[in-house]
Amino acid sequence: MKTIYNEPSDVWINIREPYNKNSLWIYPGENIEFRIFDKGWKTVFTTEDLGLSLKSKQQMDELVNKLSNILTDKLTREYGKHKSSLIRLRDKERELENRVNELENKLDKMTKRYAATLLVNKR
Numbered sequence: 001m002k003t004i005y006n007e008p009s010d011v012w013i014n015i016r017e018p019y020n021k022n023s024l025w026i027y028p029g030e031n032i033e034f035r036i037f038d039k040g041w042k043t044v045f046t047t048e049d050l051g052l053s054l055k056s057k058q059q060m061d062e063l064v065n066k067l068s069n070i071l072t073d074k075l076t077r078e079y080g081k082h083k084s085s086l087i088r089l090r091d092k093e094r095e096l097e098n099r100v101n102e103l104e105n106k107l108d109k110m111t112k113r114y115a116a117t118l119l120v121n122k123r
Contacts, residue, residue, distance in 0.1 A: 017041065026067070032060050 018025055021037040031048040035041045047057050 026064055028061070028064055032057070032064060 015027065015029070023037065025035040025037075025041065027033040027035055027043075031046045033046045034044045036044055047060050
């Protein structure tokens with residue numbers, strides 16, 4: 001798919017239709033269907049089309065489950081990385097906000113002192 005669409009592609013193992021149309025959709029059911037999007041979802045082949053035996057279908061189910069677990073683990077790890085990065089960024093943002101508040105307070109104090117100094121000098 002990458003060569004056809006020149007974009008990253010995804011593999012979806014789910015009964016629900018994927019949001020990303022640039023995907024290989026493995027539709028589990030009584031017969032496993034492999035679908036791609038081309039002006040609508042088209043079934044490329046199914047386990048029934050391949051004439052697979054019940055044992056072969058079970059092996060395909062195992063393969064799909066393994067793929068699903070691998071993808072789920074990968075997504076979970078990626079989510080964890082992004083979550084920790086966001087937490088670090090939020091903490092840094094709070095530190096910077098606190099520093100800006102400190103500097104604004106110092107600037108206010110200095111402005112008041114300067115104004116008071118000007119008043120004293122005018123008298």
